[in-house]
Amino acid sequence: MTRQMTGAKMVVQALKDQGVDTVFGYPGGAVLPIYDEIFQQNEIQHVLVRHEQGAVHAAEGYARSTGKPGVVLVTSGPGATNAVTGLTDALLDSIPLVVLTGQVPTFMIGTDGFQEADTVGITRPCTKHNWLVKDTEKLAETIHQAFHVAVTGRPGPTLVDIPKDVQFAQGSYVTPQKSRTDNYQPQMKGDIADITALVEMIEAAERPVFYTGGGVINSGPGASQLLRELVEATGFPITSTLMGLGAYPATGEKWIGMLGMHGLYEANMAMHDCDLMINIGARFDDRITGRIDAFSPGSKKAHIDIDPSSINKVVRVDVPIVGDVGHVLEDLLRIWKSRGRKTNTDALKTWWTQINAWRDVKCLTYTNSDTIIKPQYAVERLEALTRGKDRYVTTEVGQHQMWAAQFMDFNEPGRWMTSGGLGTMGYGLPASVGVQQAHPDALVINVAGDASWLMNMQEMGTAVQFRLPIKQFILNNERLGMVRQWQQLLHGERYSHSWSDSLPDFVKLAEAFGCKGRVVSNPSELDDAIEEMMAYDGPFILDVLVEKHENCFPMIPSGEPHNSMLLGEVEATDAIRGKGATLV
Amino acid sequence: MSALNIKKGSTKKSAYELRDPNAEVFETHTLAVIVDNEAGALARVIGLFSGRGYNIDSLTVAEVDHLGHTSRITIVTRGTPAIIEQIKAQLGRIVPVHDVHDLTVEGPSVERELALFKVRGTGNDRVEALRLADIFRANVMDSTLESFIFELTGTPDKVDAFAELMRPLGLVELARTGVAALSRGSE
Known part of the structure; x- marks a missing residue:
């Protein structure tokens, strides 16, 4: 009928x-x-x-x-x-x-x-x-x-x-x-022979690392559970791309932080020095690999991905496994367990000693101030005051995005929404609208920069109309911070069009939209401002006036390998030369 | 050699696994792509090549199964082994694409192209053109007192060779269909 x-x-x-x-x-x-x-x-x-x-x-x-x-x-x-x-x-x-x-x-x-x-x-x-x-x-x-x-x-x-x-x-x-859907049915199960080959490598590996990405989250909550089980059972260190944050908890013992251009020192060093890299649902993006010919030179690489075109696109791998992360991890765990749950424990202990030495570098250290709010400090306080709450975080694109990724902890999948591949300024505010609509009672925060936020600020009207109490946490440096950072490092400190002139008064703007705003510039008032933002029953814009010339570190300069990270200002002078200068 | 058939959703069993992946040698491959005959299917395939910077040397397309509404696109392309492998994986990802066959690695194949040549001339040149056409088994499709249209079917190399011979004899226009290809044998 x-x-x-x-x-x-x-x-x-x-x-x-x-x-x-x-x-x-x-x-x-x-x-x-x-x-x-x-x-x-x-x-x-x-x-x-x-x-x-x-x-x-x-x-x-x-x-x-x-x-x-x-x-x-x-x-x-x-x-x-x-x-x-x-x-x-x-x-x-x-x-x-x-x-x-x-x-x-x-x-x-x-x-x-x-x-x-x-x-x-x-x-x-x-x-x-x-x-x-x-x-x-x-x-x-x-x-x-x-x-x-x-x-x-x-x-x-x-x-x-x-x-x-x-x-x-x-x-x-x-x-x-x-309805007819049989014409599109991608392969979900991985090849058992290949999975077994990976198990054998896991059993023998001396310096393994899990390198996970958004594919784990896309595969569903079951995949994140399986990943956690695998990491705990093997005791291998785990790092993740920007897209994969939350699949393994940031509070987990085996977590060594995000990797990539602004990733953690220990994560990038582990990627460079490992002997077995297990890529689960990531795609060797150029923000991750740095210089390809010097990318993790001594490792065997396995790659689990549902998209066959992701495999061998950028980096040649030794064990490609085409399949859904959840399905493959299930088979992987089953086979590894049935073979006696073996790992090379002695070598692993040495490997962890090395990783802990890298951790001791404390690459996220910054010089704080009691007169001016450092952007890292602002994000740290936001993390401290919202930890444990039913919290979702979106971001715009730029320095603030990297600081949010570095200084905030994500312990569940689907709690972190950021524009990774395309790097779309103006993503965070509307994304926070969508998240809040789906989770009306949750705390939804958009960590933003002043320039990105202006790109889609009209969506504050949507938030007010639909009573979506989104929190806009703007790290306002009156700059296009990441552009300014690159101009400093790469273009002789000629800051071509990278400052935000004629910025609106964000407090008045909030009032104009029919919600509330507050501006804060004194570090001692920051906590109170964040508390007020969270307590307010409605959309809120918190304009955090931060240090204007702060740079985002660590940083792998374009065209450099993982083990040439810049950790701070002194090293950064004249760091990007030659071919690297033409890269984005 | 059916093990070398690159099924949609798989990168395995590729002959490239046996080769030096870093070799910068450009190879020419003939790919047969089976697609649903729906609006925009050809545009998707061509857009993939232009968007990702791949080469197309020749391209033919026509519906081959009227009941199943599928078309066969035959593409001759060039690239390093890694690029060719990536082209096949990217083609396989297009939703209306059913199968991607690499006829160059799947074993021996038959490749044919049809070409039409308009040759203008009189006297000895005209006689010589006709003689060469006979040698190449080209057929005369049209004739006036001072021109011929020859039809030639063969490999692209044969078409090239005939064109080179006709050029000094008064070749004024050439139309080629591009390559159509099938793998040899019963499979």
Whole structure:
């Protein structure tokens, strides 16, 4: 029995059948029929953003904090093009999204109609897959396929472009169960022979390290549990990328901190000197590897990844395992246990002695001040005063993002939302909106920089309208801090356009949006300001005036290997030369 | 040699595992990509090559299974072994792509291309063109008193060779289909 309904009704029905409770969107001419259907129901809440880019980042925040796909509804033309940055961000960070765009009626496609854009053409390289639906009969099935593709395998954004006449026309509705999804079924189980080969390497390894990434979190909470079990059972040290923070608890004994360009000394040294690197759901990003030809020269490398194209893309590995992290770890643990839970304990003890010596370098040390707030101190206090709470953290992009990653502890997956691959300034505020919408009672903090925050500040209006008590923690140095840092290290201290002139008064801005703000510049008042921010029943902007010229260390300069880290200001002078200077 | 068939979702059993991965030697490979015949499928494949900076030497595409709505895209590409491997993995990741076959490593294959040559000339040149066409087993598709159109089917090398011979004899226009290829044997 098929049910006849209009395309617009079909969209809402399909979302309901997919278990969607929230849609982030912005109406416009080409999606009016769908908005008319949304108006006539109560099951799906629509969150009206202030800009379509904000809708996509909010959906990303929703997706990353819930594990469910985020859903976006925007209109044709500018609605769709404004979504492009968010789509690219979600593609690079493997975030499942389903984006529905309106389109001019089918008979007008190709005529340069009002608000017409070639949406599937524009978004083809920035979605995992996309569809233009020209026939209402195919609409429901296409939306179900979009959900299937977004969450299956390596997650990513999908887009369905729906012309207005398709929304008005009648067609038969198909349920998710009856929709064809067999054409996309990526491999989930890893090859047992390869997993056994990795077990043998684990048993013999003298200086092993787990290098984990966002793939562990994307694989679901079960994968994080299995990872914890594996780490505790083997006693191997574990580091993680920016994307993978929280999969293994930062308070865990085997945790050696984040790795990469601004990662911890002990983590990067362990990566450089290890004899077995076990990459679980990470992709050898250039922020991680530094100079490729000097990347961990003495190690055998294993790589567990659900995406075959990630394997051998950047770094050749000795044991590639294509499969879902959760499935592979389950098999790995089972095989390792059945072979007698062996590790090279004597060598491991020596390895840990070495790692602890690196830890003693205390690479995150900074010079504090009692007259001016150091940004590191601000993040440290934020961590201290919010630890143990039901807390979610989002960030913008830049120095503050790295300090948040360095100084905050993430003990559960899905508690840390940041733009890793694309590095999208303006991500954090809308992402915090999406997280708070999904977790109304949680403490949601966006650690921001002044410049990034301005890029999507209009979303404060969304937060106020929907009573989302997001906390905006702005480390205000009146600079584009990371750009300024690179200009200092790389461009002869010529600070070309890297300061924020004419910044708004953030307290007045908060009041203008109908929420509350406070400015703090004295270190002794910082704790009180953070307490006030948390206690306030509503959105809050805390403008933390920090040291203007603080640099983010440790740092692996571009074009250098892991063991050439800069630990502080003295070493940083004239550190990036030659070929490294052309890298980003 | 079916073990070398790169199934979607697998990078294993590649012949490249036997080679020096760091060799900077450029190789030419013929890939057969089976895709759903849906709007934009070809654009996805071509966009992958341009977006990631891979080469396309030749490309042919047509629906080959009308009932199953699948098309076969035959791509001749160049790159180091690592790049070729990456191209195959990236192709396999495209949602409407069913299979990626590397005919160059899957064993011997038959590669054919069809070309049309318009050759203008009179007198001895005209006689010589006709004689060479006969040697190359090219067919005359059209003739006027001062021109021929020859049709030639063969490997790209054979088409190149014939074109070189025709050039001094009055070659004015050349159309090539690009390579179509199948692996030899019953598989």
